[in-house]
Amino acid sequence: MNLDYQVLGLKVGLEIHQQLDTREKLFCSCPTVLRDDPPHYRIIRRLRPTQSELGEVDEAAMFEFKKGRYFIYECYEDTTCLVEMDEEPPHNLNPEAVEIALQIALMLNMTPVDEIHVMRKVVIDGSNTTGFQRTARIAMGGWVDDEEGRVGIQTLCLEEDAARKIKEEGLAVYYRLDRLGIPLVEIATAPDIHSPEQAQRVALRIGQILRATRKVKRGIGTIRQDLNISISGGARIEIKGVQELELISKVVEYEVLRQLNLLAIRDELRKRGVQEVPREIYEVTEVFKNTKSKVIRRALEAGGGVYAVMLPKFAGLVGKEIQPGRRLGTELSDYARVAAGVGGIFHTDELPAYGITQEEVDALRKAVGASPDDCVVFIAAEAEKARKALEAVVSRARYALEGVPKESRAANPDGTTRYMRPMPGAARMYPETDVPSIVVSKTYLEELRSKLPELPEQKVKRFIESYGLTEDLAKLMINSAYVDLFEKLATKPGVPPVLVASTFEYTLKSLKREGVDVSKLADRHFEELFEMIARGRVAKEAIPDILTWLASHPEASTEDAVKALGIVTLSLEELRVHVKSLVESNAELVLSNPGRAHKVLMGEVMKKYRGKVDGKQASQIVLEEINRYREAKSSE
Numbered sequence: 326m327n328l329d330y331q332v333l334g335l336k337v338g339l340e341i342h343q344q345l346d347t348r349e350k351l352f353c354s355c356p357t358v359l360r361d362d363p364p365h366y367r368i369i370r371r372l373r374p375t376q377s378e379l380g381e382v383d384e385a386a387m388f389e390f391k392k393g394r395y396f397i398y399e400c401y402e403d404t405t406c407l408v409e410m411d412e413e414p415p416h417n418l419n420p421e422a423v424e425i426a427l428q429i430a431l432m433l434n435m436t437p438v439d440e441i442h443v444m445r446k447v448v449i450d451g452s453n454t455t456g457f458q459r460t461a462r463i464a465m466g467g468w469v470d471d472e473e474g475r476v477g478i479q480t481l482c483l484e485e486d487a488a489r490k491i492k493e494e495g496l497a498v499y500y501r502l503d504r505l506g507i508p509l510v511e512i513a514t515a516p517d518i519h520s521p522e523q524a525q526r527v528a529l530r531i532g533q534i535l536r537a538t539r540k541v542k543r544g545i546g547t548i549r550q551d552l553n554i555s556i557s558g559g560a561r562i563e564i565k566g567v568q569e570l571e572l573i574s575k576v577v578e579y580e581v582l583r584q585l586n587l588l589a590i591r592d593e594l595r596k597r598g599v600q601e602v603p604r605e606i607y608e609v610t611e612v613f614k615n616t617k618s619k620v621i622r623r624a625l626e627a628g629g630g631v632y633a634v635m636l637p638k639f640a641g642l643v644g645k646e647i648q649p650g651r652r653l654g655t656e657l658s659d660y661a662r663v664a665a666g667v668g669g670i671f672h673t674d675e676l677p678a679y680g681i682t683q684e685e686v687d688a689l690r691k692a693v694g695a696s697p698d699d700c701v702v703f704i705a706a707e708a709e710k711a712r713k714a715l716e717a718v719v720s721r722a723r724y725a726l727e728g729v730p731k732e733s734r735a736a737n738p739d740g741t742t743r744y745m746r747p748m749p750g751a752a753r754m755y756p757e758t759d760v761p762s763i764v765v766s767k768t769y770l771e772e773l774r775s776k777l778p779e780l781p782e783q784k785v786k787r788f789i790e791s792y793g794l795t796e797d798l799a800k801l802m803i804n805s806a807y808v809d810l811f812e813k814l815a816t817k818p819g820v821p822p823v824l825v826a827s828t829f830e831y832t833l834k835s836l837k838r839e840g841v842d843v844s845k846l847a848d849r850h851f852e853e854l855f856e857m858i859a860r861g862r863v864a865k866e867a868i869p870d871i872l873t874w875l876a877s878h879p880e881a882s883t884e885d886a887v888k889a890l891g892i893v894t895l896s897l898e899e900l901r902v903h904v905k906s907l908v909e910s911n912a913e914l915v916l917s918n919p920g921r922a923h924k925v926l927m928g929e930v931m932k933k934y935r936g937k938v939d940g941k942q943a944s945q946i947v948l949e950e951i952n953r954y955r956e957a958k959s960s961e
């Protein structure tokens with residue numbers, strides 16, 4: 326797609342949530358581990374929306390509460406405690422988490438606050454047992470540089486992660502308390518990002534800085550990015566929970582497309598002179614009494630009816646695609662689903678289809694007094710449910726006259742998004758009086774500043790200079806899960822750093838593509854392997870076979886692998902003995918043409934020992950022995 330994002334006035338802000346890898350949780354001494362074994366016990370709670378001091382009730386809070394939900398919290402005897410259950414006040418802020426957050430703030434060029442105050446932010450989805458999330462602002466006003474311009478960092482907050490949603494069963498929502506209280510940093514950029522690619526680059530850059538601390542958790546679910554996206558004439562849309570970095574540019578691109586299409590639909594509706602969408606709901610069960618549509622028949626047999634609303638002069642627009650595979654009809658359907666829990670809606674733009682005939686469509690139009698210019702939306706369900714759903718459809722259709730409604734949306738795996746809920750009002754904050762504030766002293770900050778972790782670009786430079794890696798390999802390595810192990814191995818005598826890095830970044834990836842479960846390989850396997858390579862016990866050509874074997878025998882040692890694979894190892898001493906005898910039997914050539922002799926002898930050596938000796942080491946020994954023989958002869 327070739328859109329001029331500058332002209333469209335695209336503005337994107339990122340909000341990045343990253344879990345910290347601390348020993349303890351933010352407000353208690355429980356470990357920061359997630360568990361998959363069955364919980365030891367469960368507690369049940371129901372939350373109700375609280376009024377703010379001004380007496381107003383959060384719209385989003387009421388919205389959740391009206392659904393009548395209750396919450397079941399899953400606990401463990403040994404890794405969750407009374408703090409997570411809200412049976413005991415929170416302990417003091419975890420100093421390890423505060424230190425990491427301050428480090429990150431300094432690396433993002435931010436100004437830390439003088440005193441850290443913990444606040445309560447109202448949360449109504451049950452993901453916190455207290456009904457609020459504790460959060461503390463750590464720093465403000467920083468930046469990261471990007472090729473399309475500097476992007477401001479507005480705030481960095483230290484927060485407790487929410488409980489982990491396990492499942493929903495009817496009105497019950499199950500949450501596991503293992504994740505509740507794990508420290509996370511929330512980093513919000515200014516809306517300074519002006520293209521989809523820039524959004525992705527800035528997220529990557531911040532991610533690199535976070536990982537540079539080596540104190541953040543890694544893996545799926547440990548980092549979540551929310552995007553705030555708007556274009557001129559559109560609306561600010563919040564897209565929650567993009568987990569994969571690679572999806573960010575696509576999500577931005579598709580959201581711009583969606584807003585442009587919604588604006589085009591609005592203009593067309595205005596051109597058609599649509600003033601408003603009536604709220605009137607018609608019962609049209611009679612039209613479908615002999616229907617072949619299975620969905621409708623099932624609903625009627627369950628005692629439901631068919632109910633419809635009329636969208637005047639909407640014909641053709643409800644079926645218009647606004648994102649790949651998603652239409653205005655999909656948006657209407659999302660509103661109905663979220664408001665009333667219905668499976669979906671029918672609309673005349675997509676009919677006849679799904680077992681619904683042209684005759685039924687004609688009868689339906691007649692029943693609600695719709696002309697061919699109008700669109701009829703209908704639902705087969707129990708009366709009250711259908712009414713709620715259709716009211717939501719009408720509200721959404723009314724927004725179509727204005728353009729883009731302000732919403733929170735959730736990202737789909739393909740980069741499109743779906744409606745989640747109305748945009749929550751500004752978060753309501755109250756001071757958390759149970760947790761004392763912390764003064765951030767100048768001396769403490771100076772101390773932190775003096776031992777800040779290496780920035781990614783400094784590390785790339787060092788890897789190129791100290792270890793001889795190419796720039797590509799250095800960049801891969803600094804983002805690798807094996808970066809620490811790489812440095813440990815690369816500094817050992819006799820271990821070629823490039824070989825270590827390419828094993829981690831190229832060999833392991835190609836083995837993974839071949840279906841080898843490389844996650845089974847332990848650090849000690851690599852340590853043993855490279856130690857054997859350093860001693861000349863194993864040639865580098867044997868690495869893929871050894872790692873493949875170890876991945877399916879993770880309990881075994883590299884020594885076992887070498888034996889099992891029948892890798893006959895040749896010591897450098899044995900090799901030298903063989904080379905010496907080769908030199909002697911080719912004495913004439915060695916003396917007359919040492920360059921050619923080197924080639925011939927290497928050919929012999931590699932023919933005999935391929936896979937058992939390292940080519941480079943063999944070449945060195947052949948060279949040494951040729952020179953030694955020539956020197957001995959010339960001094961005779």
Ligand SMILES: [Zn+2]
Binds near residue numbers: 408
């Ligand atoms: Zn605890």
